[in-house]
Amino acid sequence: MAKEEKLTHSEENYLKVIFQISGQSRDRVSTNALADKLCTKASSITDMLKKLADKKLIGYKKYNGCELTTKGESIAVEIIRKHRLWETFLVSKLSFGWDEVHDVAEQLEHIRSLKLIDKLDQFLDYPKFDPHGDPIPDKDGNITYRKSKIRLAESAVNTLVEVVSVDEDSQSLLKYLDEIGLKLGSGIKVFERIPFDGSLKIEIVGGQKMYLSEKVAENIGVRFIEKL
Amino acid sequence: MAKEEKLTHSEENYLKVIFQISGQSRDRVSTNALADKLCTKASSITDMLKKLADKKLIGYKKYNGCELTTKGESIAVEIIRKHRLWETFLVSKLSFGWDEVHDVAEQLEHIRSLKLIDKLDQFLDYPKFDPHGDPIPDKDGNITYRKSKIRLAESAVNTLVEVVSVDEDSQSLLKYLDEIGLKLGSGIKVFERIPFDGSLKIEIVGGQKMYLSEKVAENIGVRFIEKL
DNA sequence: CTATTTTTTTAGACAAGACTAAAATTTTGG
DNA sequence: CCAAAATTTTAGTCTTGTCTAAAAAAATAG
Numbered sequence: 082m083a084k085e086e087k088l089t090h091s092e093e094n095y096l097k098v099i100f101q102i103s104g105q106s107r108d109r110v111s112t113n114a115l116a117d118k119l120c121t122k123a124s125s126i127t128d129m130l131k132k133l134a135d136k137k138l139i140g141y142k143k144y145n146g147c148e149l150t151t152k153g154e155s156i157a158v159e160i161i162r163k164h165r166l167w168e169t170f171l172v173s174k175l176s177f178g179w180d181e182v183h184d185v186a187e188q189l190e191h192i193r194s195l196k197l198i199d200k201l202d203q204f205l206d207y208p209k210f211d212p213h214g215d216p217i218p219d220k221d222g223n224i225t226y227r228k229s230k231i232r233l234a235e236s237a238v239n240t241l242v243e244v245v246s247v248d249e250d251s252q253s254l255l256k257y258l259d260e261i262g263l264k265l266g267s268g269i270k271v272f273e274r275i276p277f278d279g280s281l282k283i284e285i286v287g288g289q290k291m292y293l294s295e296k297v298a299e300n301i302g303v304r305f306i307e308k309l
Numbered sequence: 310m311a312k313e314e315k316l317t318h319s320e321e322n323y324l325k326v327i328f329q330i331s332g333q334s335r336d337r338v339s340t341n342a343l344a345d346k347l348c349t350k351a352s353s354i355t356d357m358l359k360k361l362a363d364k365k366l367i368g369y370k371k372y373n374g375c376e377l378t379t380k381g382e383s384i385a386v387e388i389i390r391k392h393r394l395w396e397t398f399l400v401s402k403l404s405f406g407w408d409e410v411h412d413v414a415e416q417l418e419h420i421r422s423l424k425l426i427d428k429l430d431q432f433l434d435y436p437k438f439d440p441h442g443d444p445i446p447d448k449d450g451n452i453t454y455r456k457s458k459i460r461l462a463e464s465a466v467n468t469l470v471e472v473v474s475v476d477e478d479s480q481s482l483l484k485y486l487d488e489i490g491l492k493l494g495s496g497i498k499v500f501e502r503i504p505f506d507g508s509l510k511i512e513i514v515g516g517q518k519m520y521l522s523e524k525v526a527e528n529i530g531v532r533f534i535e536k537l
Numbered sequence: 538c539t540a541t542t543t544t545t546t547t548a549g550a551c552a553a554g555a556c557t558a559a560a561a562t563t564t565t566g567g
Numbered sequence: 568c569c570a571a572a573a574t575t576t577t578a579g580t581c582t583t584g585t586c587t588a589a590a591a592a593a594a595t596a597g
Contacts, residue, residue: 091584112545125585127546132583144545144592175428185422194413200403319554340575353555355576360553372562372575 090191093160095129096138099149100157105226109146155222162218164190165211166201172212173205179212180255214246214265214302227304233269234298239309242269246302254300262288270309318419321388323357324366327377328385333454337374383450390446392418393439394429400440401433407440408483442474442493442530455532462526467537470497474530482528490516498537
């Protein structure tokens with residue numbers, strides 16, 4: 082049993098965001114990157130990084146960013162597990178839209194209860210993915226990433242791909258995707274990439290032909306299905 | 310639309326506890342009573358009462374306790390609504406025991422979402438009472454108290470009564486009631502009140518004959534059924 | 538390779554919410 | 568009615584997490 086010093090919501094948030102920014106590759110995370118994502122000033126970040134380093138949750142070297150320790154990572158993953166399970170609950174049981182769950186889940190992810198999350202997981206029948214297509218870590222913190230996932234912005238032209246995830250951070254993006262009828266599982270035919278602005282000429286299978294900006298395409302995860 | 314200044318968890322807790330202590334009769338609440346219930350020092354209470362008074366959530370006069378304003382009361386009732394709905398969720402959907410829900414609900418009651426609570430209410434099919442038998446305020450803040458409810462400690466001898474509520478504050482009480490097989494809806498035959506310590510000789514209908522201490526009997530709400 | 542720009546850290550301040558110790562007020566008991 | 572006891576408030580301190588402004592280090596450009 083490690084010492085179960087409990088963290089504040091704020092500390093938990095920092096760990097979560099460090100995890101998210103560092104990505105699968107576990108890169109070191111810069112102070113400014115955190116300030117951006119957390120909407121605070123760099124000086125506040127520095128303060129907190131010192132505290133987290135004291136608690137052995139991150140490695141931190143002045144002017145050289147930080148990275149999670151094993152302990153810090155396992156806490157971060159736990160928070161992400163909670164976040165994604167709650168999102169799943171909100172969508173599948175309370176019929177929230179996928180664009181409405183993020184803010185509420187940001188609050189719910191900090192509820193402390195040994196029992197609650199496992200019961201919720203069970204109640205939801207052990208879902209593997211959340212409403213945005215992101216994998217839900219299991220009880221032991223294992224995350225099974227979809228190895229074949231790429232960004233729509235990077236997919237080749239003249240291919241058919243399937244939408245497997247969308248970035249959940251922006252409500253307005255999700256609303257827009259809703260409007261154009263793009264969902265998880267949708268097929269997308271990629272016809273052409275416009276050199277000028279990187280936008281894509283596509284067809285949502287069973288739906289409309291249209292152009293998607295590069296920025297939108299960067300926030301959509303797909304897997305390759307076939308050449309056209 | 311009133312100004313929707315949002316309150317901290319702490320402020321919400323104060324309002325909730327002021328409501329609970331003042332009871333149906335809306336009595337003024339003393340500083341010490343709050344300190345006891347909130348497990349803080351009286352000086353901390355004074356500080357907070359000043360803040361709440363500034364925000365017009367309570368009436369406060371030095372050395373004379375406080376009482377909720379209309380605005381404060383409606384916020385308190387909202388928190389209680391959330392608390393009781395979450396408890397109901399935990400017990401009826403996640404199969405928590407009635408003795409396990411209080412602490413988690415104390416956290417969940419502070420989740421802020423316009424939509425969440427109404428959706429939850431709907432999901433639970435608009436329950437009228439929580440797992441401890443307390444009434445759940447409706448969307449508009451109306452609470453329908455059971456007018457016929459008395460404390461078991463005060464019920465007459467040689468009567469049959471029905472358990473309609475138990476105080477939820479103490480996990481150990483609830484566990485004990487579980488052990489002796491006492492539930493909401495249980496019938497209790499009250500045979501005798503021992504003058505020495507106020508304990509009661511009872512029979513749980515369909516269960517055992519036994520003695521209940523006065524302290525336990527004070528925490529059980531019942532309604533009269535018939536004379537024996 | 539130095540000068541400027543960018544990033545990061547330090548120093549000092551503040552608000553929230555708690556605490557302790559001491560002072561003030563109210564209540565109570567003879 | 569006055570003295571002791573209980574309650575409540577004030578004053579000053581602490582921690583957490585944020586901020587601004589200024590200093591320090593690193594990165595970049597000519």
